[in-house]
Amino acid sequence: MIPGRSPRHPSFRRSFLFALQGFRTALRQERNIKVMLAGGAFAVAMGLILRIDAVSWAIVLVCCGMVIAAELLNTAIETVVDLVSPEFHPLAGQAKDIAAAASWVLSLTAAVVGVIVYASALIRLLAG
Ligand SMILES: Nc1ncnc2c1ncn2[C@@H]1O[C@H](COP(=O)(O)OP(=O)(O)OP(=O)(O)O)[C@@H](O)[C@H]1O
Numbered sequence: 001m002i003p004g005r006s007p008r009h010p011s012f013r014r015s016f017l018f019a020l021q022g023f024r025t026a027l028r029q030e031r032n033i034k035v036m037l038a039g040g041a042f043a044v045a046m047g048l049i050l051r052i053d054a055v056s057w058a059i060v061l062v063c064c065g066m067v068i069a070a071e072l073l074n075t076a077i078e079t080v081v082d083l084v085s086p087e088f089h090p091l092a093g094q095a096k097d098i099a100a101a102a103s104w105v106l107s108l109t110a111a112v113v114g115v116i117v118y119a120s121a122l123i124r125l126l127a128g
Contacts, residue, residue, distance in 0.1 A: 026075045036071050036107070040064040043114060050121040059117055063110035067103075074103040 010018065026033050043060050052060065077099040085092035 022076075023072070026072055030071070030075050032103075033068070033071050033075065036068050040068065046114075046118055050118055050125060052117060052121045056117045056121060059113060063113050067106050067110045070103045070106045074099045 009015075027037075043064055047057060047060055078096055081092050081095050
């Protein structure tokens with residue numbers, strides 16, 4: 001909460017609108033978010049083509065959501081770092097690099113999970 005502002009929390013609807021605004025801002029500013037959304041669309045298309053089962057859908061969708069959420073958090077951390085340290089500082093660089101590493105760890109994990117899910121679905125499809 002911003003100091004000095006009304007202590008009342010925004011309504012659920014207003015909070016959701018703020019979140020939507022944040023999503024739009026991140027989408028406009030960060031190329032990586034667009035790449036990850038495209039990756040999510042690709043994952044859904046692969047799931048439809050390979051007719052994966054319900055559990056696999058759940059795994060794929062959780063992975064997509066986690067990767068996009070991690071990239072949004074990475075963008076938020078970058079924004080705060082730029083706010084508090086607009087000039088060069090090794091710790092500012094470290095914070096950005098570590099936040100980016102968190103996003104990449106999740107992306108790589110999701111990619112490995114995707115290969116496992118789709119490869120087993122393809123094998124099942126080919127086996128009839
Ligand atoms: N204030 C700073 N002090 C020191 N190093 C910085 C600072 N800002 C950025 N860096 C270094 O430069 C790198 C690139 O930062 P920059 O903010 O330009 O791009 P980014 O927002 O991290 O990348 P992207 O937008 O592609 O996710 C960082 O990962 C960090 O290593």
